[in-house]
Amino acid sequence: MTYTKYSISQLTSGAGLNQKVRVQGWVKSKRESKNVVFISLNDGSTIKNVQIVGDPEKLGETLLRTINSGASISASGILQTSHGKGQTVELAAENIIVDGEADPEIYPLQPKKHSLEFLREIAHFRPRSQTFGAVFRLRHAMIFAVHQFFNDRGFYNIHTPIITGSDAEGAGEMFRVTTLDPLNPPVNEAGGVDYSKDFFGKETNLTVSGQLEVEAFAQSMGLVYTFGPTFRAENSNTSRHLAEFWMIEPEMAWYDNNDNMDLAEAFLKYLVNYALDKCADDLEFLDKRDTQEEQQKPQHQRQELSLIDRLKFVSEHQFERITYTEAIEILKNSKPNKKKKFQFLIDAWGSDLKSEHERYLVEKHFKKPVIIYNYPKDIKAFYMRSNGDNTVAAMDVLFPGIGEVIGGSQREERLEYLQKRMKEMHIPEEELWWYLDLRKFGTITHSGFGLGFERLVQFVTGMNNIRDVIPFPRTPGSAEF
RNA sequence: UCCUCCUUAGCUCAGUUGGUUAGAGCGGCUGACUGUUAAUCAGUAGGUCCUUGGUUCGAGCCCAAGAGGAGGAGCCA
Numbered sequence: 001m002t003y004t005k006y007s008i009s010q011l012t013s014g015a016g017l018n019q020k021v022r023v024q025g026w027v028k029s030k031r032e033s034k035n036v037v038f039i040s041l042n043d044g045s046t047i048k049n050v051q052i053v054g055d056p057e058k059l060g061e062t063l064l065r066t067i068n069s070g071a072s073i074s075a076s077g078i079l080q081t082s083h084g085k086g087q088t089v090e091l092a093a094e095n096i097i098v099d100g101e102a103d104p105e106i107y108p109l110q111p112k113k114h115s116l117e118f119l120r121e122i123a124h125f126r127p128r129s130q131t132f133g134a135v136f137r138l139r140h141a142m143i144f145a146v147h148q149f150f151n152d153r154g155f156y157n158i159h160t161p162i163i164t165g166s167d168a169e170g171a172g173e174m175f176r177v178t179t180l181d182p183l184n185p186p187v188n189e190a191g192g193v194d195y196s197k198d199f200f201g202k203e204t205n206l207t208v209s210g211q212l213e214v215e216a217f218a219q220s221m222g223l224v225y226t227f228g229p230t231f232r233a234e235n236s237n238t239s240r241h242l243a244e245f246w247m248i249e250p251e252m253a254w255y256d257n258n259d260n261m262d263l264a265e266a267f268l269k270y271l272v273n274y275a276l277d278k279c280a281d282d283l284e285f286l287d288k289r290d291t292q293e294e295q296q297k298p299q300h301q302r303q304e305l306s307l308i309d310r311l312k313f314v315s316e317h318q319f320e321r322i323t324y325t326e327a328i329e330i331l332k333n334s335k336p337n338k339k340k341k342f343q344f345l346i347d348a349w350g351s352d353l354k355s356e357h358e359r360y361l362v363e364k365h366f367k368k369p370v371i372i373y374n375y376p377k378d379i380k381a382f383y384m385r386s387n388g389d390n391t392v393a394a395m396d397v398l399f400p401g402i403g404e405v406i407g408g409s410q411r412e413e414r415l416e417y418l419q420k421r422m423k424e425m426h427i428p429e430e431e432l433w434w435y436l437d438l439r440k441f442g443t444i445t446h447s448g449f450g451l452g453f454e455r456l457v458q459f460v461t462g463m464n465n466i467r468d469v470i471p472f473p474r475t476p477g478s479a480e481f
Numbered sequence: 482u483c484c485u486c487c488u489u490a491g492c493u494c495a496g497u498u499g500g501u502u503a504g505a506g507c508g509g510c511u512g513a514c515u516g517u518u519a520a521u522c523a524g525u526a527g528g529u530c531c532u533u534g535g536u537u538c539g540a541g542c543c544c545a546a547g548a549g550g551a552g553g554a555g556c557c558a
């Protein structure tokens with residue numbers, strides 16, 4: 001009596017029919033009657049469940065009592081064409097082993113709809129729910145697609161350091177990394193903490209960006225990208241921010257900012273298409289879920305398109321490309337600006353665009369993804385290439401619902417321009433001597449961008465809160481699990 | 482960090498101008514019934530009303546502080 005082990009994904013896509021098979025998973029629900037018992041089982045390999053059919057007398061009351069929602073079981077039997085509706089195949093159980101019981105009185109995941117907020121509190125169980133199963137299968141697909149896209153185009157993946165000795169990366173507050181005793185740190189002559197006694201002999205932090213380091217590899221290996229964890233100690237409490245998140249940063253030798261925008265657009269479309277192609281079942285589920293959520297909202301806040309239609313829309317339409325200056329003109333003449341509906345009115349060139357302005361451009365004016373480029377130099381980072389006027393060759397890709405999904409630029413490759421800019425922005429040259437070296441020896445035109453991975457996953461899954469697209473979210477005041 | 486809102490059964494929520502014993506649906510349990518699909522029907526158990534302090538004859542309800550959560554803003558990806 002040998003049973004071949006299959007995943008539920010394999011069984012529901014045609015494998016094992018009329019054969020002796022074994023499946024292992026977690027019980028979703030059990031429906032019992034005198035003559036027959038049905039168990040819905042899921043193993044995470046697909047959103048679909050497999051139905052197990054059994055004879056209550058043969059399985060025995062003692063065993064059946066322990067088969068409750070959340071219990072893990074191994075079921076063996078013949079996979080047969082289903083006698084009932086709702087599924088094509090079902091497993092006629094000859095034998096069931098309960099691997100781990102789940103006391104229904106206290107198991108927190110009930111066979112009913114739960115709020116996302118509640119599931120966040122049981123983050124160790126939430127991947128057993130349909131929604132989070134779908135989200136994390138999609139997240140995996142996006143990780144895989146990122147590497148596929150770059151590998152197919154001759155990019156090399158570079159692991160840039162997680163611990164950095166530089167605090168000049170210029171992207172916000174950092175988390176300190178230290179082995180010093182917080183209650184009794186060594187003190188220097190000036191009375192401050194003596195970091196020369198610390199593990200690395202200097203003050204170190206968790207990285208806020210791998211960009212500067214990966215530039216060194218772009219200027220030696222050509223096309224490169226990082227995909228790693230990133231840490232920001234900002235006290236940001238929004239549905240779009242995490243203290244620990246994952247970022248993808250490609251950096252390309254001999255790319256100007258136009259090449260950069262072309263790549264960004266092709267990249268995003270590739271990822272969206274990959275999801276549409278490879279994750280149809282999960283997307284269909286999330287699409288329904290998204291539609292139900294939207295119906296709870298008042299009419300004027302609803303999205304016009306369903307999740308799948310939003311993805312198709314992005315993949316099928318060219319992104320709108322406008323300069324910052326053009327964006328300001330559009331906003332200045334816009335209805336909400338004239339009627340003073342914006343909280344921040346647009347009056348002059350040079351101010352930064354706020355969320356409400358980005359949303360207006362993407363969701364109301366163009367109704368598609370928008371790339372804004374050539375920003376005023378005063379609102380952008382020191383390493384962005386000067387256009388010769390008062391702008392730099394920066395570019396931001398804005399998506400409906402989530403705002404900025406990509407931020408990038410052509411990098412300043414001219415040593416004297418870079419030094420001047422660093423001086424103006426009070427960035428000490430000693431900190432970045434090696435970064436300047438790259439401009440002294442064999443400098444080249446190059447560009448790159450950063451994609452917030454979770455924001456992409458938000459867009460692709462339709463999840464409104466970024467805490468629901470990362471396994472165990474880290475946010476201010478919250479590092480449970 | 483700022484603004485707004487929320488916290489009542491395992492979950493989602495209702496709870497009147499402050500007034501006897503705090504309710505519903507779902508979930509759990511018990512039973513019945515059925516090739517069932519988050520089954521159905523009947524019954525049943527289940528409460529530190531977030532915490533602390535205050536006002537009051539009396540607080541789930543009013544006031545203050547704190548904790549946790551959500552939405553928005555800023556910062557950004």
